[in-house]
Amino acid sequence: MDLAATLLDGVLLGGLYALFAAGLSLIFGVMRLVNIAHGDLILLSAFVALTVTTYFRIHPLFSLLLVVPLMAILGYALQRAVFNRTLGEDILPPLLVSFGLSVFLQNALLQIFRADSQRLHAGPLETWHIDLPFGITMGALPFLMFIVAVLVIGGLQLLLYRTALGRALRAVSDDGEIAQLMGINNAHLYGVAMAISLAVVSVAGVFLGIRANFDPSIGPTRLIFAFEAIIIGGLGDLWGTLAGGVILGVAQTLGGRINPGYQILAGHLVFLAILTVRPQGFFPRTR
Amino acid sequence: MPVKLLETRGLIAFYGDFQALFGIDFQIESGETIAVIGSNGAGKSTFLKSLVGLVRTKAETISFDGQAIWGKPAYRIIDQGISLVPEGRRLFPSLTVEENLSIGAYSRRKGPWDLEAVYTVFPVLKEKRTLPGTALSGGQQQMAALGRALMANPKLLLCDEISLGLAPIVIREIYEQLERITANETTVILVEQDVKQAMTVADRVYCFREGRVVLEGRPTELGREQITKAYFGV
């Protein structure tokens, strides 16, 4: 019976990983940019939320009202000032610049917040439980986070496939030169894409902060989970990314039940297994 | 005195590090249709791309609608009312036919052209509006690309080899629609390899060879040999 509970935990954890992945997948889809600092930006939003909650003494979920816009603005500025300059045929510049950003962010956070692990306290919400049949109980908070994750991914899908902005983002992703012929300012649109990505990242960061302890050094592993969720779920489609996140979450929780040391390793091994099975391997959709 | 919609003087353009145009003087009046002919590599497409700012150029002036547009980024020039139907059509693969048309109106310029107007001119696009752009035949893709450019309600429409790789009857159908389009005084520059087809539609003709204008005039005034000599340079 507790196997069902473990599976449920895995699914709910998968929602968080899908959120990690959605931001990364959007950026890669629109401009072929793999942001090595993606994990550290998740951490940054957690720390910003920490500052906001302690300073204004408000609930972490309310802090989202401030953290999300802040991170979106940071995303737009980062893209226009730094990343736009690195886009082009050669994959090295964006990779190395984002690598430098990752090291910078980790150490800046270390300098400000020290290395001790922190936690965003959600108060009584953390203890609420929902009783399900067969005596399984489900934490209200993880369930809420999963619902929000699904809503965010649904929202991104709607934005991409139902709005003029989404149309423009897909057009720029298909053919940057012809997009300009439509009157699209590519540089601005890339900025908007990074702003959206960091908005999603900030939700993921706050949930991460509520769900578990965090410290400045755990960014890179979050990047790897995001990457694995994208690959397992199949490129390009955000619902696939959700499925990828869930599979990764379940693999990790199952592995964790066998032996706590196997949790992350199990996720990696499932990722590698799925990868070697896929015939064509993984080629980023190059135009 | 008819209004000069677009004028270039001493236009030089580069394709990568290769100079493709060597000082083009060109002008077109509002409502006119001009054909630009010339063999492959003569610089026709580069000329259109330099007007919309997609290639590196140097020029004494490129003025459009009384304003200098030289050196402006492409999206600013498009906003002022120039639209280009690119060579090879290049519809957006992940967008449906209707989405490809709607994104043509991204710059939201007012005018007679909207989805309904395009569908009346090209009814087949209405049937196939939910299909992805790539699922259309060559001719239908060309119509969609033309419709996409019209959706921006341009003052000046640039067409780059719209008859390329199309069957003769399809070319005729497209050119008939083009005449209906230019009826309500849209100004058109037509780059065309199919010399015969171009002559039937154009008020004036420019012939390019190796990045220079080698012949210019009204189709009626220019003889067939004159054109062939300018075209092949032999």
Added chain:
Amino acid sequence: MIERIQVERSSRASRFLAVVGLFLLGLLIAAPLFGNRSILYLLVEIFVYIALASLWNLLAGYTGLVSIGQQAFVGLGGYSLFALTIFTGMPPLVAVLVAGIISALFAIPTGFVVFRFKGAYFAIGSWVVAEVYRLTFAQVSALGGGSGTSLPVEIVRHIANSRAERDSVIYWTGLAIVVGVLMVIYLILRSRWGLALTAIRDSEAAAESVGVDNYRTKFLIYFLAAGATGSIGALISLQKLRISPDAAFSVNDWTAFVIFIVVIGGIGRMEGPFIGTILFFILREFFADLGSWYLMFLGLFAIVTMLIMPKGIAGWLAERFDLQIFPLGRRIILPKGKQIAFSQFDTSETSERRSTTKVNDD
């Protein structure tokens, strides 16, 4: 006319620098005679980073394989050494070489997995594989599990009796490895493989269409780099006399710093890792005690370099002063002895945007 043309492989400058190099090598060999313990330790660290940076440069700068997972082989090499010495009693110095071979063998299955990725995905894919190795060794209790283990005393004594002797032996081993790695890389780049690598870097499609087998060439370089990285990993663990999964497979120590060294030094040129390593250690000596401020500065420095000077210092030097320490190019001398500008293995075409190199011919 053609028969009287000579093809020159080295210039006067590079011959002069070769002599200087030999003199420097002689000095380095003699170092243990007058250097104290901390200097020897520092020199070995410098050797390690020059070798790792040169190997990473060979992968990313020449072959176009941008890996963030080379720490996998540093760790594999280290653990191989510990396993060989502890379980089979193999003499440590022999184990350093055998550890390299073992790492190279591991590179075969690893390569099959990561070569399914392309471009930026290859970078993260290789990182994930390194993490798998790290977490796996953390489960191996026989080698100390997560907290790691130290090299048993009798094995340490096996290197040499006294501590001073041990320091010298490890130092010479380190010197031998770095010289060996650099010679191998130099010979590769001077040989037909060097032609193939730079051809792949400049245009994969064209390389394949003139007869270069891209996949096998890249795999061979990945295989060799893994072996050399393994030996270096073994040397590192031998010098530290201790090993743990987080230290042996550390992405910061064995990948992040190495990438910064190559980027700042100059990617795609053999001189890059040298200049980068020297600069890195100068910065470290002065600023390391500032802790995370130092690392923040390093991150920013890499970003600025990549944006402003993508060719790095070596690239800038090559363009400004036509300086070429390692003569890798080929140059023809016309019979009238009229010299033509020296060609060098520059990085990809991106440098073309800058003014074209001076051609003092027609």
Added chain:
Amino acid sequence: MSALLQLQGISKRYGALLACDNLSLHLNPEEALGVIGPNGSGKTTMFNIITGITVADRGQIFLLGAEITRLPAFERCRRGIARSFQIPHPFGGMSVLENLLVSAVFAQGESEKKVTYRCLEILEETGLLRKANVRAGSLTLLDRKRLELARALAANPKVLLLDEIAGGLTEQECRLLVEEISRIRSRGVSIIWIEHVVHALLAVVDRLVVINFGKKIDDGEPRTVMGSQAVRNIYMGPEGDAG
């Protein structure tokens, strides 16, 4: 199977567009074949299929009687197929001489010493000798086109594929190119040459093939093919109708 190179029923589709439509073609030993047709008619796709950069959906290719349809590109090159790209792909970071050495060493499987002087001869023939040490990335477009030809020759091919190599040349340069290609032919190399500069083509080729919509429309003696109705339609537009 007397033909040196044989294409049988080659078809290739990109979405709704048929780049090659059941295309069959043969090239005899020491023959020069010209290929003309409007832009986007599938000519370059045909070259990509012969050289192995693109795999055909249907059809087979034979070289000296042996099937090479599925062979990877580098293997086909080693068996004697060399190609100049329409849009030059030089090895930008290497010198002009080194560009040729890559081709000579890997296409022929010879040591560098053995092939160096042959490469210098080719550089002299193609007028690039004085720029042997120049970085290929800094060449002008015309020199890059010469380099494409020189690099293809350095592979000592049996079949040389030329893709619009005369475009943008002055009269004088065109004449030099025609002389050079005639010299190559006399050394027993078979050639397939896609070109728009028709007068250069006519000066060299034995046979002329016309391709439109990925189909072979005409194949025969150059002068008669040029005079045919099919060619006139393509270039000068359908005669006598629509005005």
